[in-house]
Every structure is written in C-alpha cells, then in structure tokens.
Amino acid sequence: QKNGVSNGSLYKKPFTEHFEQAPLYVAVLTFVGFGVGTIFGYLRDFMRAWGLEKCNIAAEREQQKDFVPLYQDFENFYTRNLYMRIRDNWNRPICSVPGPQFDLMERVTDDYNWTFRFTGRTIKNVINMGSYNYLGFAEKDANALKTVTKELQKYGTGICSTRQEMGTLDKHIELEKLVARFLGVEDAMVFGMGFATNSMNIPALVGKGCLILSDELNHTSLVLGARLSGATIKIFKHNNVQSLESLLKDAIIYGQPRSHRAWKKIIILVEGIYSMEGSIVRLPEIVSLKKKYKAYLYLDEAHSIGAVGATGRGVVEYFGMNPDDVDVLMGTFTKSFGAAGGYIAGKKDLVDFLRTHSHSAVYATSMCPPVAEQIIRAMKCLMGLDGTTQGLQRVHQLGKNTRYFRRRLHEMGFIIYGNDDSPVVPLLLYMPGKIGAFARRMLEKNIGVVVVGFPATPITESRARFCVSAAHTREIIMVLQVLNALDELGDFLQLKYSRYSKSSHPELYEDTRFELED
C-alpha cells in the first residue's frame, strides 16, 4: 500500500508499508502441514492415554482424572505435539554479551527435545540477528563503560527499596531530567521493568467508566494493563484509522453501555513500532483524530525510541510532530539503550500524579544505579552531550542498515512485512515444517535468528524476525554473510514467495536508462 495523495498534507515523507499476501497454494500447503501434524498429535495423545508411550508433560494426578480437565485446550495440544518437536530453536542459552556476535552453549537432546543436556562446548561468534540491540549499546568495551563501573563501585548493585520509601536516588532524578530533555517534554518517571511500566501504570490512569481503544496487535503488557484497569476495552483493526474513527464516533454518540452517560475518559493505546509486524503507527492521523474527538493518546515506544527518527527520538520525531500532541509517552530502555527498565513522560501534572498513584512506584523496586548510569551514558552519547558525534553516527548507521537490508530482501523475492524504515524485519515462512528447518540451518551457518510461530502470530503466518543493529556494520561482512545465507536458504527451502520482486538483473535497468538519456 502506498500512502500518496489522500493524506498528503499530514505526512511529510512517503509512508510505504508492505503486507503482501502469499499465493493461494502456500496457504493450502500450510493447512496440509498443520493437518498432518494434528493427525499425528492425536495419534501420540492416544498412545500416551493408553500407556503405549511414556507421558513426559504435565498431566493431572490419578486421583484427579475425573475432575474438570486442566490440559485439554488447543494451546496445550499444540504445545505437546507441535512445539515440542522444534523446541530446540528457542530458549537457547548464550554465554556472552548479546552484541553483533555472541557465543552459544551447545546443547543436544536424546529424546526428541523433551530434555536437553549441555555438551560443554560453546559455539563461538554466531552472528546475532535476534537481539533488540538497535544502536549497539550492548557492548563490553571498557572505555565505554568507565562511568558505569565508577557508579557500580560507588553505589553497589542493590536498592532494596521502592521509589516511595527509600529507593529514589540522585541518579534517578538525573536520569528523569535527562529523559525529559531528550524527548522534549516537561517531566518523566523511570521504572525498573519495561513490562511492569505498562501493566502497572495503565490501571493508575484509567478505571471503571473509561473507554480504552486498543490496537488489534498490541503487546501483552498493554493488554494486561488494560484488562487490570477495569475499563471497557474496544479493539480497532491494526493501524486502521477508519476503524478507529468509527469506534470513536460510536463512543461519543452512544456513551456508556447501559446508562448512555458520557465516557469519563477515552484513551487510545498504540505502539510506535509493532514488534511482530514491523509496521509504524500512523501517528499524524491518529493525533488529528484525537484532537477532533477529544480523546487521550498513550504511545508505547518500546521498539521505536532510539531506532527511528532523524536523531533517534522516536516516532514523534520521525513524523516531525510536536511531543506535546501525545498525552502519555511511554518507552523502554531495554531495546536501544542496552539496559533495563521503562519510562513514562509527559506533562508535569501527569508525572506527579503517577509518582503518587502508580502501583509500580509504591510496590516495585526501583531501577538499580549501574543500569541507570548505562542509560545516562547512552542517552548522552545519543544527544551528543559527551562531545562526540558517535550517537548520531549510530542512528544513521542503523537507518542505512535497515534500508539496505530490507531492499535486498525485497529484491531477492522474500515476503517481508512492515514499513520501509522500521528496523524490525519479519520474513514470512508460513509452513510449520520450515520453521524448524530455517532456524536449524541458519545456526549451522553460524547465524542466530528468532523464529515465531502460533501463539504470538496467526496460525498460518509464522515468521522469522530479524532485528537490524547499528553494530552490524563494523565489519560489513556480517550483513553480506547473512544476506548470502538467506539467499541460499531461500532457494533451498523455497521461501521466495513474493510476486512483486524486482528483476534479479539490475544491470538491465541501468542499460535502458542509458538509452533513454540518448
């Protein structure tokens, strides 16, 4: 879909997203694969129930066999029979820093993935295409971590308290001021865990009698926070502004379900970059909608802070908008800053309210000082306050890598989802047999990838998700190695389903252009 003329005045640069559908035979074959898997799943379940085979997974005790069954729904069936067969591709323990290359612990299985044992060897220098290391700040270079070691020696590692008791250090105040300055807002508050930031603060902001309009593909932390709050939740189609507008209109016209009173608050929950699709939110349109219908906007920039935007300040800067337009800016430090934790930023009144009313502030331990110092140094590097242009270079490197990687994958003929500028690249695999084959063969070629299947994605659209990093081009060989491996593997596994790929002979384009110029 190209977004050209219709909203031309809102978008300052072209907004190109791809969600190509695979040819029909692919869907048919995917169902065939799942059908065969299901039949064999029933066969194995039958054998386990009749004692012909040992049952290795959780089951009810003998005395409870007549009770309501605990393990009979489809998710457990799928886990027992399909996930277990390819389980060796997930939860692989690593034993080094997750930089552009890392070391894996080698493990083998004797009984088809029910148990693993470590051989004691490590697989060295596996190229890392799965870590959320967008700007490459997950590093162990002693020079870069000088301030962090100093703070570690000054403060130790434990806080042993919550924010409201004795857990607010001067490091937190410094960090919060820096985050507010980085984003261009009045104030910010930081929390120890990114997931808990969403799930503990949304209940503090909305309650019964409020309406939450949440995107179809929002992350579990947002869904959990929305459900915990007790507000009414309505879902709009992924990134679809028409769907959101019709929901807003209905909300304003009809009000609350039985009493038809006006909603106390209407809040829209969206993410900056959706991590399974790689799509970027249509922020200008959503902001104009929110202003028209007087709703609030909560933007979760977990994957987009530091990764998009001309200077790495997230989707708000990417679209050239004013950060005052978004009511609640939320983000995490896990992805682009190489640390852990989350923040909520916005107007001073909002942040002061959260300091007293957030569950995380009252009950959760605050962020520990060395981690806070790592974020401070990463942010100072990004803003240029440490005197070098390294931060800006990293952001530009990430942008170049992203565009190059996506362009080459499109040319090769793979189906890639998402916006052209997002560093999250999902490559569609579709068939369940190919999930395991792809991950294992990539590991044989010394590249570590993350493959995703059913519960996290729709059942027919399993994918491999690449996270492009600014650290990959310190030796450009890495990116080329990955692309060559993907090319080979795409041919061997027949993954090149795209019907819109450009010709594989770009020299011909150059020749015709030459002729026209004559």
Added chain:
Amino acid sequence: VDIKTMKSYLYWLYCQYELITCSYLMEPWEKLLFYSFNIAVVAVIIYTAYLFIPAHISRAFQFFLHLLGNQPENTASIMK
C-alpha cells in the same frame, strides 16, 4: 543426463515434500507410518487407474462418436 545433478534434484524434491507435510519433524517410526500410508494410497490409485481408465476412455470415445455420427438428425429434431 547427469546422474549427480539428477540425484541431488531428487533429494531436493524429497526435502520439499518432507517440509510441506511436516514429516521433517517426525520421529523415524512416525515417518515410516506416514510414508507407508502415502505409498499405499498412491498404489491403490494407480491400480484403480490401471483397471478402469481404459474402459472409461473407450466408452467415452464411443459416446462422442455416437453424438457426432447422429449430428444432422439431432439438430433436425430440435428445430422441428
């Protein structure tokens, strides 16, 4: 007719079949069961084809011949 490329092409086709039908994920005895079932189905189809297709083709041939042979009479009866 290069035997080496032929063999590797056939192996590649076998890999595709394995991936599509999820037999890549199965344990050896499951693969045995699945392949024997498939081969049995294919064998039955071939046997049925061998038995019945010649009879079907000759009957269809006779039918069309009959239709073409009586062509002028049929059109006359329709037009009345």
